[in-house]
Amino acid sequence: MxxxxxxxILTSGGDCAxxxxxxxxxxxxxxxxxGWEVVGIRQATQGLMERPPKTLKLEIEGxxxxxxxxxxxxxxxxxxxxxxxxxxxxxxxDRSQEIIDGYHLLGLDALIGIGGDGSLAILRxxxxxxxxxxxxxxxTIDNDVNCTELSIGFNTAVKIATEALxxxxxxxxxxxxxxxxxxxxxxxxxxxxxxxxxxGADVILIPEIxxxxxxxxxxxxxxxxxxxxxxxxxxxxxxxxEAGEAVTQDDLSGKSRFGGIGYYLAEKISDGSGAxxxxxxxxxxxxxxxxxxxxxxxxSAFGVGAIELIAEGKYDQMVTWQNRQxxxxxxxxxxxxxxxxxxxxxxxKTARCMGICLGD
Numbered sequence: 001m002x003x004x005x006x007x008x009i010l011t012s013g014g015d016c017a018x019x020x021x022x023x024x025x026x027x028x029x030x031x032x033x034x035g036w037e038v039v040g041i042r043q044a045t046q047g048l049m050e051r052p053p054k055t056l057k058l059e060i061e062g063x064x065x066x067x068x069x070x071x072x073x074x075x076x077x078x079x080x081x082x083x084x085x086x087x088x089x090x091x092x093x094d095r096s097q098e099i100i101d102g103y104h105l106l107g108l109d110a111l112i113g114i115g116g117d118g119s120l121a122i123l124r125x126x127x128x129x130x131x132x133x134x135x136x137x138x139x140t141i142d143n144d145v146n147c148t149e150l151s152i153g154f155n156t157a158v159k160i161a162t163e164a165l166x167x168x169x170x171x172x173x174x175x176x177x178x179x180x181x182x183x184x185x186x187x188x189x190x191x192x193x194x195x196x197x198x199x200g201a202d203v204i205l206i207p208e209i210x211x212x213x214x215x216x217x218x219x220x221x222x223x224x225x226x227x228x229x230x231x232x233x234x235x236x237x238x239x240x241x242e243a244g245e246a247v248t249q250d251d252l253s254g255k256s257r258f259g260g261i262g263y264y265l266a267e268k269i270s271d272g273s274g275a276x277x278x279x280x281x282x283x284x285x286x287x288x289x290x291x292x293x294x295x296x297x298x299x300s301a302f303g304v305g306a307i308e309l310i311a312e313g314k315y316d317q318m319v320t321w322q323n324r325q326x327x328x329x330x331x332x333x334x335x336x337x338x339x340x341x342x343x344x345x346x347x348x349k350t351a352r353c354m355g356i357c358l359g360d
Contacts (some may be wrong), residue, residue, distance in 0.1 A: 002311050005030075005109040006037045009058075011072040012044035012119035016141050016153025016287050018295035020066035020073055022114055025303025027058045034311065039106055043075045044115075045082050045122070048102030049095055055106065067296060070156075070288050081122060100130030109133060110310045114152070116140035120318065121335045127316065135309045136318035136331050137302045141286055144188040144338040147329045148320035152302065155294035157184065157286040158194045164282055165199025165232060172230040178220060178275040182262035183282050185236030188340045191286070192236040193347050196356065203233040203357045205265075208341045209348075211359025213242055213265075217272035219357040224275075231275070235261055242268070301326045 007030055011019050023040065030036040040056035041047040047054035056074060066073065082099055084092040103111060110133040113123040120136045127134035138145040139152035161183045172179045181201075183191045189206020196204035203219065205211055220231050237258040240246055247261040262279040270277045291299070298321055305319040305326040317328040341348065351358060 002034055004036060005034070005310065006039065006107050007110050007112060007307070007310060008039045008041050008103065008106060008108045009074070009112040010041040010044050010047065010114070011074050011076045011139075012113060012115035012123065013076060013078045013140070014116070014287060015071045015076055016139055017070045017156035017289060017291035018152035018299040019071065019076075019114060019139060020069045021291055021296045022137055022139075022152060022299035022303045023058070023073065024063050024066040025300040026112060026307055027060060027063050029304045029307040030310075031060050034307070039108065040074045041106075044077045044119070045099050045126070046077055046080060047075075048106075049082070049098040050102070051105075053102040053106055068290050070290060078119075082126065083122070096126050096129055099126050100132065103130065103132055110135060110315065112137060112306050112310075114139050116142075116151070117145050117335045117338055120145075120331055124316065124331045124335065133310070133315040134331070135306045135315060136334065137306055138318060138320065138334065141184060141191065142186050142188055143190040144186070144340065145334060146337050146339045147318070147334045148322065148339075150294070150298050150321040152295060152299045153287070154190065155298070156289065156292040157191050158198070159292045160286050160289065161191055161195035161234070161282060162199040164280070164285075165195060165201055165234065168232055168280065169200065169230075172232055172278075176229040176276070178231045178233065178266075178269060178273070178277045180233045180235060180262045180266055180269075180277065180279045181282060182235050182237055182259075182279065184286050185238050186258060187238055187338050189236040189238070190341060192234045193341055193345075193351065196234040197347060197351055197354070199234070200232070201234040201356065202231040203359065204351055205233065205235040205239050205359050206341055207236055207238040207240065209343055209358050209360050211239075211242070213268045213272055216265075216357060216359055217269060220269070220273045220275055233265070233269075235265060237261060 042054040114137040141157035143154035266277040
């Protein structure tokens, strides 16, 4: 019989659809199967730095609505590296020990961290420093966490981007326009590639495949010669200019973020093809809404898998989706690099064979 455990769970980094279903699965399996306690930690590692730590007791009763709710009931943050935490006086302080102390104050036997590669790297560093029992669950709409075919949030983001393309076909055709849809993708072009094929885009631009404006303009003109009066282009936000320069914008806090490649392309394509061009930046809409069927399933399987790792005493591991199964890999391996689109990937070949222009 597995001994009683008190398990903490937190969500870190950007929000996405599927976080709440993962929390729900953890609660169901930990409490329903093993009779353990589950403690939700609010605002990720910042909740562990509070005194007392900011928590939410999680019970099976009342947990079912989480299956269809977006975001995370625990809250999250993608600011404030605890090893160089920005203080009110402008200094940076190492607050990692406060997280370790918070873990012990709560009497935790293990911690489940749901995050992308950046969040998991920080959590692992803290866990290694404090000898904490950590299990990771991958989530990111970019789907760029290494070692897993799917991360929580990706499928919903693709579904939303695909629906946007479905809607844009009609207005583009009605006005004989080229419409550019800029989607998220901090390092990788998985959203653009998947949604582009599923949504019938004519041009797909991803950071992994260099492009030339001339090739895109020639493709648009060829379509016009065939009587196709409009074109849809989907582009990942991390795509650079033709000269290889990143296109970024400063947010309200002054932090530079990817964004604006759609407007850069619009000007170049308008000049090069003579087409009337419009730009839609999908933005955070991709993160919100009701989780898709796939995200609910994968998140549930990940939540169960994380509890099984704890029951087996297997720590410093991350659950992954490989060949329709949940298997675990060392977190160190999962964060060693990000998973980019392979230019020889099956979906890249699919796009080319369907006559979709990739700009190269």
